[in-house]
Amino acid sequence: MVKSKEWNWEIVNGDNANIWLEASVESYYLLSRWKKQGKKTFLDLGCGLGRHTILFAKEGFNTKAYDLSKNAIERAKEYAKKEGLDVEFKIGDMLNLPYKDNSIDCILCINVISHTDTEGMKKIISELKRVLNKDGECYLTLGSKETWGFKREEWPLVDKNTRIRMDDGPEKGIPHFYADYPLIQELFKEFKIEKISHIEDFWEEKGKTYNSYHYHVLIRKN
Numbered sequence: 001m002v003k004s005k006e007w008n009w010e011i012v013n014g015d016n017a018n019i020w021l022e023a024s025v026e027s028y029y030l031l032s033r034w035k036k037q038g039k040k041t042f043l044d045l046g047c048g049l050g051r052h053t054i055l056f057a058k059e060g061f062n063t064k065a066y067d068l069s070k071n072a073i074e075r076a077k078e079y080a081k082k083e084g085l086d087v088e089f090k091i092g093d094m095l096n097l098p099y100k101d102n103s104i105d106c107i108l109c110i111n112v113i114s115h116t117d118t119e120g121m122k123k124i125i126s127e128l129k130r131v132l133n134k135d136g137e138c139y140l141t142l143g144s145k146e147t148w149g150f151k152r153e154e155w156p157l158v159d160k161n162t163r164i165r166m167d168d169g170p171e172k173g174i175p176h177f178y179a180d181y182p183l184i185q186e187l188f189k190e191f192k193i194e195k196i197s198h199i200e201d202f203w204e205e206k207g208k209t210y211n212s213y214h215y216h217v218l219i220r221k222n
């Protein structure tokens with residue numbers, strides 16, 4: 001298994017941090033869905049600067065936030081303090097979650113779970129299964145094999161699904177696992193898969209158009 005490596009949040013400041021402070025579109029749908037289902041305990045897995053931690057804590061969820069980056073946890077903690085919110089923050093690796101079996105109702109894991117290799121992915125999925133309550137749900141995103149990163153042959157291939165990202169930035173040196181539809185079905189076969197979407201995002205940078213593909217997966221523990 002490759003060694004886990006946190007994001008380098010120290011170089012993400014000012015305007016570059018803004019997108020990580022604005023909650024994602026899907027988080028509002030999940031907030032509404034999980035409130036309707038009567039879910040109470042929420043885990044923001046790989047919370048980063050805490051944009052979803054704050055959203056769920058403000059809505060009354062018993063909120064836990066977990067990340068491998070000390071810098072991210074300190075900044076998210078500060079954010080929660082400023083908002084007057086009570087959140088349980090912990091630093092650590094998603095390969096071993098510091099939570100009891102059957103103790104969490106819902107987990108949000110946006111752009112996090114792919115930061116490992118195939119063996120690590122299987123371990124993380126077993127941890128999700130362990131900590132979720134029966135009927136507990138997890139929404140997660142996975143890099144797609146159709147995205148540009150998987151096609152960068154100069155980035156070291158760790159196993160048939162995983163490359164180490166080598167361009168400068170907060171993800172330098174971090175493993176990236178890429179999936180396709182059959183692989184997702186296999187990985188999550190012990191869960192009920194509620195929904196799988198394959199989403200293409202576009203952005204402009206210095207006059208050039210870029211795109212990337214991710215799978216968004218909603219799973220429920222049987």
Ligand SMILES: C[S@@+](CC[C@H](N)C(=O)[O-])C[C@H]1O[C@@H](n2cnc3c(N)ncnc32)[C@H](O)[C@@H]1O
Nearest residue numbers: 004006007046047048068069093094110111115
């Ligand atoms: C792209 S950021 C996303 C942050 C947050 N989920 C959001 O949507 O704003 C990925 C986060 O995953 C964390 N991370 C990467 N590998 C991890 C691991 N093995 N265990 C826990 N967190 C990890 C990084 O430190 C980083 O904060």
